[in-house]
Amino acid sequence: MSTTERPTTPPEPMTPEIVSREGNSMVLSMGPQHPSTHGVLQIMLEIEGETVVKAEPEIGYLHTGIEKSAENLFWTQAQTVIERMDYLAPESNALCYALAAERLLGIEGKIPERAQTIRVLFSELTRMASHCVWLGTHGIDIGAISVFFYCFDLRENLLDLQEAAGGARMHPNYVRIGGVNGDLPQGFLDRFDALLEKFPGRMRDLRGLLQANPIFQDRTIDVGTLTPEEAVRWNVTGPALRASGIAYDVRRAFPYCGFETYEFDVPTRSEGDAYARFLVRLDEMEESYKILKQVRRRLETPGAVMIDDPKIAAPPKETIALSMEALIHHFKIVSEGFRIPPGDAYASVESPRGELGYYIVSDGGNRPYRIRTRPPSLYNLQVLKHIAPGNLIADLVVMIGSLDPVFGEVDR
Amino acid sequence: MPSTQTPSITGLATDPTSLRVDVGDAEVRRVELAALRATMEELHASGYSMLLDLGAVDYPERTPRFDVVYHLLAMPVKASTLAEVGTPKRLRVLCGVDGEKPVCPSVMDIWPSADWAEREVFDLFGITFTGHEDLRRIQMPYDWEGHPLRKDYPLRGPARERAPRPAFALKSNVVAGAPPSGRTLEALQAQVKAARERAARESES
Known part of the structure; x- marks a missing residue:
């Protein structure tokens, strides 16, 4: 060795x-x-x-020093590298970071209604897309190859929406401090409707392929069992914690972006094994679908999508030619960013993997003084050394898959 | 050596946490290093069953230099419904650690999940946790020198920071001490001008 x-x-x-x-x-x-x-x-x-x-x-093979890099970028620029942490759910990272920064700026209550709705939209789309990758790769690990193609087909539709709004397929950098970057483009709602129509059928396919599959059940039932006590002791959050019976969901416990006004359930199971985690994640996708349908209704109302504060959000491009103040504000924000008052704050969101948190410290400058991530994947993966002993190597593969770590986030 | 790559608008505070306004994200408590273990044991017994996160911050101009930051969550330790979980209490514990001898007691025996988090703080800040069973680097290679998240660690690493690198003609960069190079604004403008003249001559002939 x-x-x-x-x-x-x-x-x-x-x-x-x-x-x-x-x-x-x-x-x-x-x-x-x-x-x-x-x-x-x-x-x-x-x-x-x-x-x-x-x-x-x-771990550490993918360590890229994102926290260090972010300390040397403007508050807005830092969002670019932060999105690269959990690359399967970039919008969760961006949203959580924006929430923490808004908390320090004291503008939490001033984010426009429509921006909140769009944030909810993308936090759920990204959850579905991330669970698609998880299910596809988990299936492949166990030998169910066809489910992968169904998952990635659905994910491609979800990423198309992300691309339409943010301009990039994987890292749209769409959620910004103070709102979102521009309103949804023309024709977005039609594509969104098409997705909502397709989703239930595709979900039936995915369930049909795996849920009652005896081989899949044989491989996952009673594998990697976590009791609620163990899950709490080892700091496991997200679907893995809920599969052990504790209904802790940040969207319900510490609501953000108006999640308290949406109707959805928090699915839990009591078994705590890999199969329970599989069921919880599938149920979660259906709950996300419920939220998206409510989002669709709210998107009918037009409105501002960025906070009306020229010290934080650059004014619209059209106004620059007409107003001297707009030009000055635009120049200042582009050339030296904005400042955030000194202090520290913690904000968390329910990312597809669990509680994602940012503890940020500002010294009053235009760059973050320190950004500490609470990476759900790191803590969820850590429990592996506790649950692996005594099992077969083949089951180890199932355990890793069912914990769903993303290494961009574990190593950062 | 501070990084010269990005001249920053410096903040005023040597300890921003002392200037914090309450933003309602968590209850905050500052604990002396000597009382840390006893406080943590007491908090664990009083229901803070989950060590949500453990990190550190470096304030080079402050004494003590480091802050180790714990986030605790009072989670029920049994299967519970949404109503039973409710909004669990969240607590942030800040503990100052000396910069000359950065040593802090480990809480791994209270919350086993502190294992990797403490290893990460050790790796990236160089704070030693006494009582940790397996304290070794986790993100950086085992033979790495230095602790990258310290403020005096250069952004691009010590090896590349020492070598002269092309400085762009920004005045702020020169002021911040970047080594001079041929790539000043004047030199670039002269190059552009020469290229334009060459193109004009070629189109004439």
């Missing part, structure tokens, strides 16, 4: 000896280039036969 020979740096409690080789056990490095680790996860395994004795995930 090469990791034992790596040099270390002080201070002294560095112990690169990750797993030991005792008795009949064997050390196996799974990953980082393993197709079923959903990215660049390496797991140092101590195995006896096919049974895992000890599993130690090694």
Whole structure:
């Protein structure tokens, strides 16, 4: 094992000896280039036969220093790199960061109604798109290949909407501090209607392919079981926590963007195994569909989509030629950004993976002083070393899939 | 050495948390390092069952230099419905840690989920957690030198920061101490002018 020979740096409690080789056990490095680790996860395994004795995930292969980079960008520019953390649900990241910054600016209550609705729209679209990737890849891990194509087809429709509004398929950078970047384009609502029409049928397909499938059930039932006590102790949030029976959803516990005015359920299961997590996520997609239908009705009302404050939001391009103040404000915001009063704040949203939080500190300047992410994937993945021992290697793959980590976010 | 890449509009506060206004995101409590363990044990016993997050912030001009920031959540430790969960209490605990000898007690035995979070703070800030069973780097390679999220760690890493790099002709960049290079605004304008003249001559001939 090469990791034992790596040099270390002080201070002294560095112990690169990750797993030991005792008795009949064997050390196996799974990953980082393993197709079923959903990215660049390496797991140092101590195995006896096919049974895992000890599993130690090694992360950091995708560490890109996003938190450090963000400290050197304007408040608005930082949003660009922050969206790259959870690349399957970029709008959740952008939204959470914007909420934290708005909290420090003291403009939480001033975001226009329509901007809130559009934010809800994209936070749910992104949840569906993310769950599509999860279901497709989880299916492939277990051997159900066809479900992948149905999932990615649906995801493509969801990303099309994201592209139509934000201009980019993966990282639209559409949610901004103070609202969203421009109103929805012409023809958006027709495409949105088409998606809403397609979704229930596609959901039936997905359920039909897997839910009652005996092979799928055999592979997932009673695998990676988490009791509610364990889930809380290991700081697991999101669908994995709800599959263990605790109905904690940030949208309900700490409502944001007017989620308290929408009608939806928080699906829970009591089993806590991989199959329960699968069911919870599928139910969640249907709850998202319910929210989207309510969003569709509210989108009929026109209105502003950005806060009316030229110190935070650049004035509309058309006004620049007509008004000197607009030109000055535009120039100031583009050239040196805006300042946020000193202080610290925490805001969280329910990302597809769990509670995503940002603790941001401002020193009163035009750049964030510190952005600390509470990455749901990191904590959800951490529980793996607790639940893996005693299971087969093949079940380990199911556990990783059912916890749904995204490595852009684990490593940041 | 502070990064010279982005001359920033500097803020006024050496400790922004002292200037915070209540934004209603969480209850905030500042704890002395000596009392941290006892406070945490007490908080855990009083129902803060979840260590939501553990991070750190570096304030180089302040004593103590670092803040370790804990976010706690009072979550029911059994299967519970939406109504039973309600709006759980959220608590932020700030604890100052000395910059010369950055040592902080670990809370891993109270909340096992602190494991990777403490490793990350150790890795990126160089704060040692006493009592942590397996404190080693988590994001950076094991042989990495320095702690990247400290404010005195250059943005592009020490190796690249020392080498002269092309400075754009922004005045602010020169003021901030970027090494001089041939790429000043005047030089660029001269290049553009020469290229235009060359193009004009070619079109004439």
